[in-house]
Amino acid sequence: MKSWGWWAKAAVARRPWAARSCTYKPPFGEVLYRKTDGTRIDVAKLSSKQVKPLRRQMRMIFQDPFSSLDPRRTVRIDRRAARDHRVAKGRQPDDQVAKLMLEVGLIRNYMDRYPHEFSGGQRQRIGIARTLALSPRLIIADEPVSALDVSVQAQVLNLLQGLKDELGLTLIFIAHDLSVVEHISDRIAVMYVGKIVEMTDAEELLRRPLHPYTEALVSAVPPADPDIKTQRIILQGDVPSPANPPSGCVFHPRCRYANQDACQKVEPKLEEVEPGHFVACHLAKDLALTGIGG
């Protein structure tokens, strides 16, 4: 019952990862999923027929609320998928739709409307309702609020958080906006060029980052008080291509602390430096990095 923030700055790694765990087979690697009976399976290795029963448990929220709804189908028809998965029968879908709509803060009467009759926030709510239709255990939210206005973002985030607590589901929340990640996450994993570089509890990560990349990201968060001056760390250069990553630590060309030979030659492993705090950095133990309020 945790929500995971995947703070994935490298756009390349982000989207295919989320989409693939839902619809495609990744070319390599594994997607592990713990079933209700406790056994672990590698979703990446299953055939599409074997995945179908799992789809009910793992759902996805899309980034763009404008393209993720079929413009030619009313909300009601769109939810009929519930019947395909045999979780509802006969007229039940309609009642279920009404219930779902209430759950995400929309009203029953909207059921017969087409997507173009809704605002972005409403559309995203519909997207969330769609996700909930099959009562999943795991929701992968791929930048669900990045296409929305800030005020609407807050509404949708509150909704997601409420639903997470009420329905007791796990949320993997992918975002690039730290304030969003901070708001919703219990644990945060920071990714750089397709790899997790740091992973720990949300508060711990923001207060005491152990990876130089995290430190740079945290420094970019504007404080709510305009009088507070922060030391922004500006990273030099661009995100390298994941097709041709730098040798050793992928971050070393842009890292201001990288001085060791190891940084250039040896790829650091994700290690548990402190209890519950995983970092992939050779210097993790030696550096004293600044977090928020630090």
Place this chain on the structure above:
Amino acid sequence: MAHDTGLDVIEDAMEESLPIQEIEKDRAIEYPLLPDREGHDVSPEVTLMLRRSMRTQHESYATLVWRKFRKSKIAIVGGLIVLSLFIMAIFADFFSPYDPVRLNMSEGFIPPTQLHFVDETGQFHIRPFVYKRVQVLNADMTATWTDDTKVRYPINFFVPGWEYKLFGLIPMNIHLYGVAGDATIYLLGTDRFGRDMYGRSCLAGRISLTMALFGTLISVAVGSIVGVFSGYYGGAVDNWTQRFVEFVQSFPQLPLWMALAAIIPITWDQFAVFVTMSIIFALLSWTLLAREVRGKVLALRETDFVLAAQEMGASDRRIMFAHLLPNTLSHIIVVLTLTIPTIILAESFLSFLGIGIQEPLVSWGTMMRDAQTLQTLGFNPWIASSVFFIIAAVLGFNFLGDGLRRCGSHTMSMSGAGALLTKTRERRLHS
């Protein structure tokens, strides 16, 4: 507060206008709709607005299209032309004062009857009238038809005449117009056999239009299915399908049509010939739609809603026919309205050459056959009058298609208001 009471009045008026059950139903729903997990009160204005928005009926797709369609004058004109042609074809018997298939050799090649309002003495009559036609021999032994102006024959409407069956079922003998007595009315003259050209044109519309519709229907069915398969599966399927489409497109259409139509055995019954001809037209015209649909599907299959459908576990068939095809509907409708005139033209061309539809079936093309000899046409130009029906049909469908293209394409696509909003928002962010 003053404005509060004002709102209450509006609200009461609104509630009065609705059945009680409706209001109860609305009330059953919790009101504060906006993110009210924190329990913020929603202002009365907002509540009123929300209530109102809940009650407004959403617009169906057809309503949206109609609203845009109404604005396009040319589409309205096209629609009216097409509609009147269909009405004339369906009620052809009602519109022809004389049996359009009965031979009447003594009245061959009568020029179109002139409608008069003013008689010989210069007196004006509200009701139009005609004169009796009499044949006079010229000095060179040719016969011409002239008006006998002695007696006026006023035109009567809804007059009983020859017996026919409405829709092939209901026996009737009422016709739109006619004249009493021994005068005749041929609005577009008569052909070689003394048959009313106007009545025959209406009758011919049945064959020409149904063949065009039937052929287009087959063509649309084949084209959209091939297109959606090709676009959705992509890769090798798409490659092979597109090469096949190109292969079909590279046929010289007219000669192939002629060849195919020419090999239909004359011993076949009329209906079989009709169906075969429609299929022949369809077989060569589906490629345009297949291309259009494929292009649209190629773009659509990358969108998130298709991914969402896949993620929900929808089958390929469901995605193709429940999501992709409905989204290409505007393209399909436009291509449909452009295929119809093509088939009308092709049919009249083949019939004109004497292949395809044969007598006693009558189409606009077979009517044109009578105008093949220059001499006949020179003396009796009205026997080519079915050409106006062809032109009207082709132009009507083209206008209609043009109008539909304008109102269909952006009505409900994602590139509508929402995308525009996002774009302006992005622009604001970047500036």
